[in-house]
Amino acid sequence: xxxxxxxxxxxxxxxxxxxxxxxxxxxxxxxxxxxxxxxxxxxxxxxxxxxxxxxxxxxxxxxxxxxxxxxxxxxxxxxxxxxxxxxxxxxxxxxxxxxxxxxxxxxxxxxxxxxxxxxxxxxxxxxxxxxxxxxxxxxxxxxxxxxxxxxxxxxxxxxxxxxxxxxxxxxxxxxxxxxxxxxxxxxxxxxxxxxxxxxxxxxxxxxxxxxxxxxxxxxxxxxxxxxxxxxxxxxxxxxxxxxxxxxxxxxxxxxxxxxxxxxxxxxxxxxxxxxxxxxxxxxxxxxxxxxxxxxxxxxxxxxxxxxxxxxxxxxxxxxxxxx
Amino acid sequence: xxxxxxxxxxxxxxxxxxxxxxxxxxxxxxxxxxxxxxxxxxxxxxxxxxxxxxxxxxxxxxxxxxxxxxxxxxxxxxxxxxxxxxxxxxxxxxxxxxxxxxxxxxxxxxxxxxxxxxxxxxxxxxxxxxxxxxxxxxxxxxxxxxxxxxxxxxxxxxxxxxxxxxxxxxxxxxxxxxxxxxxxxxxxxxxxxxxxxxxxxxxxxxxxxxxxxxxxxxxxxxxxxxxxxxxxxxxxxxxxxxxxxxxxxxxxxxxxxxxxxxxxxxxxxxxxxxxxxxxxxxxxxxxxxxxxxxxxxxxxxxxxxxxxxxxxxxxxxxxxxxxxxxxxxxxxxxxxxxxxxxxxxxxxxxxxxxxxxx
Numbered sequence: 001x002x003x004x005x006x007x008x009x010x011x012x013x014x015x016x017x018x019x020x021x022x023x024x025x026x027x028x029x030x031x032x033x034x035x036x037x038x039x040x041x042x043x044x045x046x047x048x049x050x051x052x053x054x055x056x057x058x059x060x061x062x063x064x065x066x067x068x069x070x071x072x073x074x075x076x077x078x079x080x081x082x083x084x085x086x087x088x089x090x091x092x093x094x095x096x097x098x099x100x101x102x103x104x105x106x107x108x109x110x111x112x113x114x115x116x117x118x119x120x121x122x123x124x125x126x127x128x129x130x131x132x133x134x135x136x137x138x139x140x141x142x143x144x145x146x147x148x149x150x151x152x153x154x155x156x157x158x159x160x161x162x163x164x165x166x167x168x169x170x171x172x173x174x175x176x177x178x179x180x181x182x183x184x185x186x187x188x189x190x191x192x193x194x195x196x197x198x199x200x201x202x203x204x205x206x207x208x209x210x211x212x213x214x215x216x217x218x219x220x221x222x223x224x225x226x227x228x229x230x231x232x233x234x235x236x237x238x239x240x241x242x243x244x245x246x247x248x249x250x251x252x253x254x255x256x257x258x259x260x261x262x263x264x265x266x267x268x269x270x271x272x273x274x275x276x277x278x279x280x281x282x283x284x285x286x287x288x289x290x291x292x293x294x295x296x297x298x299x300x301x302x303x304x305x306x307x308x309x310x311x312x313x314x315x316x317x318x319x320x321x322x323x
Numbered sequence: 324x325x326x327x328x329x330x331x332x333x334x335x336x337x338x339x340x341x342x343x344x345x346x347x348x349x350x351x352x353x354x355x356x357x358x359x360x361x362x363x364x365x366x367x368x369x370x371x372x373x374x375x376x377x378x379x380x381x382x383x384x385x386x387x388x389x390x391x392x393x394x395x396x397x398x399x400x401x402x403x404x405x406x407x408x409x410x411x412x413x414x415x416x417x418x419x420x421x422x423x424x425x426x427x428x429x430x431x432x433x434x435x436x437x438x439x440x441x442x443x444x445x446x447x448x449x450x451x452x453x454x455x456x457x458x459x460x461x462x463x464x465x466x467x468x469x470x471x472x473x474x475x476x477x478x479x480x481x482x483x484x485x486x487x488x489x490x491x492x493x494x495x496x497x498x499x500x501x502x503x504x505x506x507x508x509x510x511x512x513x514x515x516x517x518x519x520x521x522x523x524x525x526x527x528x529x530x531x532x533x534x535x536x537x538x539x540x541x542x543x544x545x546x547x548x549x550x551x552x553x554x555x556x557x558x559x560x561x562x563x564x565x566x567x568x569x570x571x572x573x574x575x576x577x578x579x580x581x582x583x584x585x586x587x588x589x590x591x592x593x594x595x596x597x598x599x600x601x602x603x604x605x606x607x608x609x610x611x612x613x614x615x616x617x618x619x620x621x622x623x624x625x626x627x628x629x630x631x632x633x634x635x636x637x638x639x640x641x642x643x644x645x646x647x648x649x650x651x652x653x654x655x656x657x658x659x660x661x662x663x664x665x666x667x668x669x670x671x672x673x674x675x676x677x678x679x680x681x
Contacts, residue, residue: 213408216375221422221473222396231421235412 061297065290074290081294091295094278097271098299102252105188110248112196114241117203118229136197148262151190152177177263180271187263187272191256199244206240207233242320250307253299275299325476325509326351327372331381334367334533342367343533344381352507354500358520358556359530365513366481368530372511373402373479386476401470402479406486407462409454409469415441416450419468426473440468443502460491467499471506478503480512484519496522517557521545529553551596551674554667560601560630563640566671567597573613574668577636582613582663585679595677598667601630601643604659612660617642619657624650631656 020028030037056071061081063074085091116136123129139147154160155176163173176182210233218228257276264272275295283292307322315321327349334342342364349355357365370376372383374395383390390398401422409418416437423433441447444464454462463483470478480499484492500523503510514520520527521541529536529544529552537549541557548554554562567576569590573583574597581597605612617633617640629650631642642659646652668677 211406211408213404213406214410216373217402217404217408217469218421218425219375220373220395220400220402222425223421227425232410235410238412 058293058297060290061294063290065293067289081291082298084291085295085298090273091275091278093270094273094275094295098253098255098274098276100271101184101187101255101274104184105191105255106248106252108188109192109196110245112192113199114203114237116196116200117207117237118233120200120204121207121233122225122229133197136200138197139194140198142194144256144258145262147190147194148259151186151263155186178265178267180268183264183268183272187259190259202244203237203240206237210236238318239320242314242318243322246307246310246314246322249310250303252306253303325386326353327477327509327511328384329368329372329381330384332368332371332378332383333380334364334371334376335379340379341533342371345530345535347528347535347538349509349511351509354503354510354512354523354525355528356512356514356520356524356526357528357530358514358517359536360556361515363530364533365515365530369402369479369481369511369513372477373400374398375402399476400479401473401475401477402481403463403466403470403483405482407454407466407483409462409465411454414451414453415446415457415465415468418454418465419472422469422473436472437468440472443471443505444468459487460495463487463495464498467502471502476509478508478510480510482514483512485514485516492519499523518559521557527557529556531556547676548598548667549676551598551669554598554669554676558600560641560643562667563599563601563642564596564669565599565635565638565640567595569593569595569668573663574666577616579616580613581615581661581666582611583666583668583679584611584663587668587679590677590679594671596669596671596674598669599640599661600665601641603665604642604644604661606644606653606656606659608660609662611663613663614658615661616658617656619653622650622653629653631659633659 060071060074062076062078063071064077064080065071065074120129120133123132142150155162157163157173157175162176167173174182176186214232214236215228218232223231253275255274255276257274257280260272260274260277261280264277276299279292279295279299282288282295311321311323327347329345329347329349332342332345333340345364345368347355357368359365367376371378372385374390374393378391385398385400410421413421419437419440420433423436428436437450438447441450444467446461446464446468449457449461449465454465457465463486466483483499484495487495496519499512503523512519512523524541526538527541527544528538531552537544537553539547544553544557548557548562551564555564565576567574567581569575569587569592570580571587571591572580573587574581574595576597581599587593599615604615608614615635617631617635619631619633621632623630623632624646627646627648628643629646631644631653633640633642633656644653668679669675670677
């Protein structure tokens with residue numbers, strides 16, 4: 001039995017201090033903090049229902065799945081579907097297109113919100129600032145179907161504003177949406193137009209968190225606005241940029257396939273068909289659920305490896321990481 | 324002459340005026356402290372000198388040159404901020420070099436300057452560290468180093484010690500004073516801490532509600548405050564202020580009379596505030612002292628001294644006296660003795676100090 005009456009005794013070297021058992025401390029913790037766990041519960045349920053439970057179905061990627069025999073009743077066939085995929089020209093094309101569209105989106109799409117945020121930050125007229133922010137945020141709230149409609153109308157060879165402009169310049173109308181070489185610029189450009197403004201909010205919030213006296217100090221030191229942007233604002237929001245980049249790399253293969261499905265056609269499959277549209281055609285339209293599941297799993301594993309790699313590189317180089 | 328001259332400085336935000344016409348002459352090499360409660364306009368005034376706030380009306384002159392419309396960088400001032408304003412992504416050397424690089428000083432010269440200043444501030448071994456890896460005191464030194472390397476005509480300090488703990492503050496206060504003595508650069512220092520003001524300043528400017536209440540050396544302000552605000556602001560604990568009425572020989576306070584050295588002819592019967600510094604009273608009667616009855620309710624020992632909190636009528640008064648190592652002696656205290664020569668009299672209506680012929 002440890003003596004609790006003398007506080008001096010507790011500090012004696014070699015003397016044991018009685019501690020409550022592990023379980024008692026856990027129960028005490030739950031009694032004290034139960035409200036937090038109650039608040040967490042809906043999110044856990046959401047994960048279980050929509051993400052963990054469907055994982056059960058992933059096994060069809062390794063089975064000769066039949067809807068009549070069910071997931072459990074279908075026989076195991078190992079990596080056969082993956083072999084089929086890797087030898088399939090269509091899948092290879094989809095994989096290449098996914099990488100190309102993702103990388104181009106990353107290269108062109110990722111810097112735009114940062115540049116927008118930096119530009120908004122430099123606007124001093126509040127009315128102009130708010131108006132321009134609202135205008136660039138707006139496309140985010142438009143549904144993908146409407147965006148596709150706008151794109152199709154804008155690039156229409158007969159009445160589209162783009163072709164009318166080209167005609168005004170004396171250039172023959174271009175059938176943009178059936179030319180494979182135009183698909184990627186149109187898709188990536190419309191993606192930037194839709195999301196860049198809204199994505200800039202994160203960077204604007206990061207800029208708002210920069211200590212204002214850093215700028216005041218720089219003003220007294222004689223820094224111009226351009227120098228302050230390069231030497232203070234950008235380095236200060238660099239951790240946010242890196243975190244956003246890691247998240248973006250994690251979603252690299254998650255190409256927004258709704259817009260692709262709405263915009264592509266067999267004439268542009270060559271550059272437009274991505275893994276997700278391949279899965280959609282195979283799984284939903286072709287009822288090859290097992291092959292589609294294998295393609296989806298492949299996609300997920302590659303994405304997982306990418307985000308892990310990006311996170312590790314970032315942690316080593318900049319001490320900033322997601323976990 | 325790198326003095327700073329403020330003439331009729333006004334600052335207004337829309338219809339709200341926060342600084343109401345300040346006139347101040349800071350001499351070359353002088354260390355002037357602006358002190359006052361929060362919101363009194365001291366930081367705003369300093370920022371107007373730095374050029375970080377626009378001046379609504381009036382003129383700021385630095386080294387004989389009107390700078391109202393001159394950009395902060397061209398005013399040749401350096402400022403030390405309350406939260407240090409160190410660039411978190413740069414190491415100590417780069418933080419100090421920031422302003423010099425912007426001014427395109429040659430690399431070799433930057434290196435020499437930083438080495439010299441780091442030596443003065445004891446930062447040589449920390450030059451490669453980032454601000455996050457420094458203690459509060461070291462960060463404060465870097466902030467000062469960044470100001471010093473520029474060799475400005477005027478240093479501006481905006482509450483530079485308020486983020487430090489009490490011990491470090493005392494230490495840094497002494498370092499700032501030593502640095503000023505060594506460099507001799509005209510300095511304007513803003514604080515709400517009257518101890519900092521008293522210890523650092525060649526002259527103190529006491530501000531209240533956007534106006535200057537009094538300007539003078541620390542001892543002038545301590546000994547001869549012009550009004551009850553200054554009397555209550557400087558000194559720790561502050562001056563006791565009790566209501567009374569002037570009589571032929573002194574001031575009647577409650578049922579007792581506090582004698583004054585001065586003759587109050589012509590003012591007899593006037594309501595006044597009697598100011599007694601806590602450290603001016605004595606527990607023993609002297610030649611020219613008046614007994615002052617108090618009901619002691621708390622003794623705070625500080626070691627060699629003790630604070631005696633007492634009730635006087637409805638008011639609380641505080642006195643400071645030496646303990647001689649024993650506080651039991653205070654248990655029976657029911658009177659303190661107030662020396663006639665050190666009592667201050669203020670007009671009860673205006674709060675202004677009253678002076679009488681000898």
